[in-house]
Amino acid sequence: MSASARNLTIAFFALLAAGAVSPMLFQGVRFPQWLEIVIGGLMSGVLYSLVALGLVLIFKASGVFNFAQGAMVLFAALALVKLMAHMPFAVALALVLALMVALAWLVERLVLRPLVNQEGIVLFMATLGIAYFLNGLGQFVWGADVYTLDVGMPKEPKIILDKFFEGGILVSSEDVIAAIIAGLLVAALAFFFQRTSTGRALRAVADDHQAAQSIGIPLNRIWVIVWSVAGLVALVAGVVWGSKLGVQFSLQLIALKALPVVILGGFTSIPGAIVGGLLIGLGEKLSEVYLGPLLGGGIENWFAYVLALVFLLFRPEGLFGEKIIDRV
Amino acid sequence: MNLRELEPGEVRRAVGAPILALEAISLAFGGVKALSDVSFDVLEHEIRAIIGPNGAGKSSLLNVINGVYRPQQGRITFRGEARTHMEPHRAAAMGIARTFQSLALFKGMTVLDNILAGRNLMMRSGLLLQALRVGPALAEEIRHRRRVEEIIDFLEIQHVRKTVVGRLPYGLQKRVDLGRALAAEPAVLLLDEPMAGMNIEEKQDMSRFILDVNGEFGTTIVLIEHDMGVVMDLSDRVVVLDYGKKIADGAPDAVRSSQAVIDAYLGVKH
Secondary structure (H helix, E strand, O other), rough: OOOOHHHHHHHHHHHHHHHHHHHHOOOOOOHHHHHHHHHHHHHHHHHHHHHHHHHHHHHHHHOOOOOOOOHHHHHHHHHHHHOOOOOOHHHHHHHHHHHHHHHHHHHHHHHOOOOOOOOOHHHHHHHHHHHHHHHHHHHHHHHHOOOOOOOOOOOEEEEEOOOOOOOOOOEEEHHHHHHHHHHHHHHHHHHHHHHOOOHHHHHHHHHHHHHHHHHOOOOOHHHHHHHHHHHHHHHHHHHHHHHHHHHHHHHHHHHHHHHHHHHHHOOOOOOOOOOHHHHHHHHHHHHHHHHHHOOOHHHHHHHHHHHHHHHHOOOOOOOOOOOOOOOO | OOOOOOOOOOOOOOOOEEEEEEEEEEEEEOOOEEEEEEEEEOOOOOOEEEEOOOOOOHHHHHHHHHHOOOEEEEEEEEOEEOOOOOOOHHHHOOOOEOOOOOOOOOOEEEEHHHHHOOOOOHHOOOOOHHHHOHHHHHHHHHHHHHHHHHHHOOOOOHHOOOOHHHHOOOOHHHHHHHHHHOOOOOEEEEOOOOOOOOOOHHHHHHHHHHHHHHHHHHHEEEEEEHHHHHHHHHHOOOEEEEOOOOOOOOOOHHHOOOHHHHHHHHOOOO
């Protein structure tokens, strides 16, 4: 990271910290209330990170921006709901996972392999096609109703820290469990990437296709693996989002929220996807609560996109992405 | 300077039977002929050079051996097995490793990880065992690490083992590239202009490494260069290409005095 890029990043975080703390200083907001909003923001940020993670994994390994990630989330959640009607949760989960691996294999065979060496935009358009296909297939097989997904997550909010503050802090236990699951998934992925030979092969492919092939890494198999991992991430996101919001068509719109997350964090950075998701979740909630009264509310809906726009203007590679310098 | 002199204690393995043979290879990109009817063989334990002016088809030839390009005609025989073309990852599995002219390293990974990646094909233990580093996976990891450390010592890059490759100077990156290829313990090592862009000192270092690899491990080496001087000192036999055709093949001295080679390099009066 160059010195100016580092300064810009530090400046951004300083601004963010100031923005996050200022309500307490200037508007006389009480600390527990503020903490409640911060925790709520971070929790919803974790969910954005989950979808963004799937995008980054595929982008790193194959240079494809996968527009179908949101559709994969919906597809996985829908399949899980329908299968759970006939069998126990664990069996259904395993079956859906197998389904996502099969999907990865099909995508490699029918889409990526015939389009190898094509421009990025061509592959992007292909993933648009995959997204529509998955939506159509899901609705054709399982219908377009809204389903509830009950995987046994506790719904009641909990009050914590009531010894320290009057009234304590209200936390949704569902959000806490979701955050723990997301944390475990990220830790498992990090172990997989850093320590296993397959993980090393994935990182190698992400850095240089030709060199990876020269040391005996077959690109086709790596693509199947990486799409399968993205399928797994989509499944986890589908379970968490689905049980929170219900399984419905709008679930895939959260993929649109993942777009500003990866712009913020950098398209090629796994830590970037996580930090980006947390920042956007936090920023949304804080701005809604504290800037909302000034600007007329509804900030939560556009905050992420405006932040992404600012980043595109001043730091297009994101916080953690690699700066691409073309040699002349 | 005679690079071919043996160090005390070094045993240079005797050149053996052909390990790799190309027969009548022709390769065209659309209407452009890159290679026409090129045949030659490589003997076990020898250093075989492919030289020629810019655009002569040297890199294309290397990419045919490595499987990146699929020739329209011809046959490649490697260790007695004949085929019309190779696949890059299959070539690696069969014991052919390579380096790249314009560096193709895993820039985001450390030197250690880059070279370790060269041994990826040999890692056999299960994913979960590897991730947790227990049982046989731990023993395997230690074994591979030890071998990688030997290569790092051999190439004299101990001081940068944990550095991310993208931050290293060019000359060291070239060594990492060589190290990654060596890590696979290949039967044949393909070097694509290993000395390109280097100063005299770096060239001498690289020449020494190439000779040591050949001498100590008995690795068969096929190298491309357009710097004639370096090649003549290093190699046992030389193939000369010009406009995609083979114009000479033989010992360095014979090739150097060949009229066709002199014409190709210096141009002919019309």
